[in-house]
Amino acid sequence: MEAVMDILAIGEPLMELSAVSDEKRGRLYLPGFGGDTSNFCVAAARQGARVGYLTRLGTDFFGDQFINLWQSEGIDTTLVVRDDNAHTGLYFISYTDDGHEFTYLRRGSAASRLKPEDISEKDISGTRLLHVSGISQAISDTACDAVFRAVEIAKSNGVMVSYDPNLRLKLWPIARARAIIMATAVQADIFLPSLEDSQQMLNIDEPGEIADFYLENGIKLVVLKLGRQGALIASAEGRHFLKGYKVDTLDATGAGDTFDGAFCSQLLKGVSPTEAAKFANAAAALSTLGYGAVTPIPDKKAVLAFLEKNN
Secondary structure, three states: OOOOEEEEEEEOOOEEEEEEEEEOOEEEEEEEOHHHHHHHHHHHHHOOOOOEEEEEEOOOOHHHHHHHHHHHHEOOOOOOOEEEEOOOEEEEEEEEEEEEEEEEEEEOOOHHHHOOOOOOOOHHHOOEEEEEEHHHOOOOOHHHHHHHHHHHHHHOOOEEEEEEOOOOOOHHHHHHHHHHHHHHHOOOEEEOOHHHHHHHHHHHOOOHHHHHHHHHHOOOOOEEOHHHEEEEEEEEEEEEEEEEOOOOOOOOOOOOHHHHHHHHHHHHOOOOHHHHHHHHHHHHHHHHOOOOOOOOOOOOHHHHHHHHHHO
């Protein structure tokens, strides 16, 4: 039976309030959208993938705004549950000379109430690829169990699994994070860590040594995101380093999520991991040209035009 969708992501959306300066009124916060797996969905959908999202939202204005966003992007919201007893998560972005800082209001959010009973075999088996993240596991014990349940169903139904650890030490201690991330990564078909997260988690600095560690511990395909430096693709068949693209970055919020969505959408089209990463590098670079996580995410046409100009 043909899959209902190409990609199903599970996770936590967060309403975004981004700080800007106004000459007359001082600091203002502009509304936007965030949450790593929600960003991933938008990025994949803008590359032409058929995408669905499984999550929980409050029955509040922010939840309504997310539904409107996803539907406008062509993202299937059938599996989004509205929770009368919890709020939609929220975070603030403040900009400093050192980059951007985040302040979160997510405790007790609707998404954190996700539980294994929310995951059905029918929903997971109807997709080609399941995408999950470490943040989804860190926000609550029940959400963590829900992610493991989804991965278990995916593996038993021949569905590919992509996994971004997205390490957030404000959410859980490093020992727990390391154990759960590694237990999930070895089950994934595609592991998408960043260099910074890997350095924190493993206490290893050099990208090649990080890739060695992951492969030696049973991870099949490592796509190590190196930020502006590009990406390292490593598997038992070999490894490839791809340089990043130089652009006038304004805000790197969500760039890693954009990379993930672009990479997975390309891989499902049958291109090699190296070619998929090349495309994803370009998409991630373009996503840094504007403020906020979602608005600057490029569509397929913009990425292809950029690649044509820069190769």
